[in-house]
Amino acid sequence: MITPYTLRLLAYAVVIVGLIKIIIARLQSPLAKLPGPKYTSFTSLVLKYKELTHGRRVYVHDLHQKYGPVVRLSPNEVSYATVDAAKEIYLSGGSGYDKTPFYTLFTQFGTRTLFSTLPRADHSYMKRYLADRYANTNIMKPEVLNGISNHAKDFLNKCMEKCSSPDGFADVYVHLHCFALDGVTHHLFHPYGTHANVNDKDLRLMQELSYHDSLASNYIIYYVPALTKLVAYLSPPKLSPLSNEYVLKTSAAKDPSAHSLLSKLQSHAKATPSMPPYGVPAECKDHLAAGVDTTGDTLCFLMYQLSLPTPASTRVQSLLHQELVQNPTVPFDQLPYLDAVVKEGLRCFPPIPMSLPRFVPDGGSTIEGYWVPGGTIVSCQAWTLHKDPNVFPQPLEFIPERWLDEDKEAVTERNRWSFAFSVGGRGCLGRHLAIAEMKTLLREVYSQCRTTLSPHMTGDMQMEDQIIATRPKDQTCKLVFEKIGQTWALQ
Ligand code: HEM
Numbered sequence: 001m002i003t004p005y006t007l008r009l010l011a012y013a014v015v016i017v018g019l020i021k022i023i024i025a026r027l028q029s030p031l032a033k034l035p036g037p038k039y040t041s042f043t044s045l046v047l048k049y050k051e052l053t054h055g056r057r058v059y060v061h062d063l064h065q066k067y068g069p070v071v072r073l074s075p076n077e078v079s080y081a082t083v084d085a086a087k088e089i090y091l092s093g094g095s096g097y098d099k100t101p102f103y104t105l106f107t108q109f110g111t112r113t114l115f116s117t118l119p120r121a122d123h124s125y126m127k128r129y130l131a132d133r134y135a136n137t138n139i140m141k142p143e144v145l146n147g148i149s150n151h152a153k154d155f156l157n158k159c160m161e162k163c164s165s166p167d168g169f170a171d172v173y174v175h176l177h178c179f180a181l182d183g184v185t186h187h188l189f190h191p192y193g194t195h196a197n198v199n200d201k202d203l204r205l206m207q208e209l210s211y212h213d214s215l216a217s218n219y220i221i222y223y224v225p226a227l228t229k230l231v232a233y234l235s236p237p238k239l240s241p242l243s244n245e246y247v248l249k250t251s252a253a254k255d256p257s258a259h260s261l262l263s264k265l266q267s268h269a270k271a272t273p274s275m276p277p278y279g280v281p282a283e284c285k286d287h288l289a290a291g292v293d294t295t296g297d298t299l300c301f302l303m304y305q306l307s308l309p310t311p312a313s314t315r316v317q318s319l320l321h322q323e324l325v326q327n328p329t330v331p332f333d334q335l336p337y338l339d340a341v342v343k344e345g346l347r348c349f350p351p352i353p354m355s356l357p358r359f360v361p362d363g364g365s366t367i368e369g370y371w372v373p374g375g376t377i378v379s380c381q382a383w384t385l386h387k388d389p390n391v392f393p394q395p396l397e398f399i400p401e402r403w404l405d406e407d408k409e410a411v412t413e414r415n416r417w418s419f420a421f422s423v424g425g426r427g428c429l430g431r432h433l434a435i436a437e438m439k440t441l442l443r444e445v446y447s448q449c450r451t452t453l454s455p456h457m458t459g460d461m462q463m464e465d466q467i468i469a470t471r472p473k474d475q476t477c478k479l480v481f482e483k484i485g486q487t488w489a490l491q
Contacts, residue, residue, distance in 0.1 A: 026075055029140050033372055036063065036072030044074030052216050054465045057354045061384045066306060070368045077377040078367075079355060081384045083417050089358050089378050095120045095425030097358035100377055105218050105467060108289075109244075111282035115475050124425060129268060130283075131429070133187075133261050139432040140333075142354065143259050147186035147193070148437050152444035153403065154197040155179040159445075159481045169452065169454035170480040172303055173378060174206075176441075177296035181206045186293030186428075190257040192250045205242045209292050211475060212238050218467050251281040260286060287430065294351040295434045297471050301349035302341070302462050304480040305398050307451040316341065316400060317450065321484070324447035332439040340400035342438050346420035347386045348398050352469050353380035356422055382419040391417045405490055445481075454478040 026041050027034060050059040056107045060079050063071045069081040080089070090096035103310060106116040114130065117123040126164045132138060139145075155178070160172035178196035185193035196202035217235045221228050256262040265280045276282075323337040332338065360367075362374040372378065387395040391413055392402065405411050421428035428434070445451065459474035 007454070010297065012038060029075065030371055030373055030483075031072050031075065031376065033080065034072040034078060034372075035067040035070055037067075040072045040074055042075065044077065047074050047077070048219070051219050051246045054215065057381060057383050057463075057465050057470070060355060060381055061387070064384050070370055076375070077357075077371060077379075078370075079384075080368055080378065080380050081388070082368060083385070085378075086380045086385065086419060086423060088365070088367050090356070090378060090422060090426065090445065091196050093120070093425040095124060095377070097361055097399045099426070100357045100359050102222060105222055106174075106286070106289075108285040109278035109284040111276050111278045113283050114284035115286050120425070127361070127425060127429070130264060131263070133259075133264050134433060135430045136432040138259060139436050140188075141259055143257065144187060144433075145191070145436065147190060148183050148440045149444070150417035151179055151182040151195075152441045154182070154195065155441060156191075156448070156481075158197045160483075163481045167456070168486070169456055169480050171476055172479050173296075173300050173459075173472060173475055173477045174203075174429070175301045175302070177206050177210045178203060178293060179441060180292045181209070181288075182296075183295065184288060184433070185446050187259075187291075187433055188261045188287055189250050190260050192256065194246075194251050201379075205246060206292065208240055209243045209289065210296065210343065210471075212445035213466070214238055215467055217321065217467075243285065243288065247281050251284045252420070290428075291430055292431070293469055293471060294430075295437050297351045297469070298345055298349055298434075299438055300477050301461070301463075302345035302442070303445075303451060303479060304350070304453075304472075305345070306341075306446075307453050307479050312398070316398070317446065319400075320442070320446045321450070323336075324443055328447070330348060332436070332443055335443075336404060337400065338439055338442060341442065342435065343403045343418065344398055344400040345438075348391065349463070350382040350420040351471075352420070352422075353383035353463065354465060354470070355381045355467055356468075375435060380419065382422075385417050385419045388417065448483055450484045451479045451481055454480050 001170035013364070023042065029041070032041050037046075047056070047059070050056045058469065060071070060073065064079065064081045069085070070142075071079050071081075073079050078247070080086070088096075097119055099116075101118065103116045103118060107113070108116075112118075114123065114126050117126070155175050158175050158178075162170035162175075175197055181196050182194050187193075194202035194205060196206045214235075217231045220231050251262060251265070253262070256266070262280075262284060265283055269275050269280050306313055306320070319337055320341055321344075323335055327335060357377050357379045360372050360374050360376045360378055364371055364373045364376075366372075367378065386392065389395050402414065403411060421431045457478040459472070459473045459478070461474070461477065463470040466474040
């Protein structure tokens, strides 16, 4: 007869045998041969803890510093820090490996969009279809550039107005996000775009989009879908009534401008009865979300950097000013120092600095000399690629001149390692728009003004990571704008 004691022993034995089996399997796994802390062969708990506490990017970077360009992060995940690995993961076959279900977190109105579609095949048709809207030739059209330029003027007027108020400073975090919202909605919806730097209703829309923190609940839902209801109960999802209403209403508007994304999507919807009911608004909302914090945060980090009270920042601002006043009619894409400042800004402060996860295809793959089985999650992160000292000497310093180096081969190599917009078929669709916006705004400001930190600026500008993007921790950046003559001497 089996006694309770025997039963307990049996239960223990089953658990122990199970654990031994798991340990043996993990030790025999091809990933066990990869560099990385031993515990990552057995558990993903440390990685998950870092994710939940905004610490993943720095944790992954520190592991690369310690273990080199290939690091096992968990029993099923590996991070790489070389351009060859990035080419294999994001460029092989054009679009690289398939996205993981992590991107399901980014569906809009319950509908998959370009960004959240996982398999390559489903994604590539839509990407090709929408590509012309974001091609440089479309972005460089006067109707697009004039819109961006007007919004840059609104930004500067707003900042000057704030600086002449008793406060004496402008919070550029707010006004740059308004500018980014206005710029992207001009492209998506013209003539139904926002004017958030002049209109309080649109300002509230920006606030709804940019001030939120749903990192922990998103990760929990992703890793333990069974807890979705509990998470929704304990921490109800933040609704976005203003932006949802704006996008739903606007995407049904008649006669959007021919250059807009909306006109293209509406034509597609007419010709494609099988398009999901929320296909057009979902795609628009996705591009809206993709275009506000990214451009707004990069500009914010960049203007903060230029405004620091250091000789290096003063020098960069002065050189930028000189180039801009000496070339008032040269198109923004032909100004080398402005280009170098933007590139260095994207290198030092990539707004999407974290791993972009992909699945190794069936049959496995050899990356950086190590074979990894199909189904392994692999990724690179811009934060680490941009800090390789062999490619970017003094990687922690902000040095625009590195992009103007006489050693052309070195500059080509730096461009190859630039990963702010990712690479390949799933790289950023809005890249040319974002660059046009950033250069137009910096030209508007630094051709006329000098910016310095306000004495009221006590906010923390450390990067605080969100689910895939990052942002300044305190979401505030108080600067003083001072109009200057054309002859600001190099100090
Ligand atoms: C400084 C500004 C920006 C940066 C650094 C940036 C960066 C990126 C990166 C790294 C990705 C790939 C993400 C991944 O694979 O997980 C991406 C994708 C994307 N971005 Fe941007 N982005 C910026 C601005 C914009 C703007 C202004 C728009 C459009 C209005 C936009 C639209 C998109 C879209 C639609 C995708 C998905 C592309 C696809 O899956 O094929 N982005 N962006």
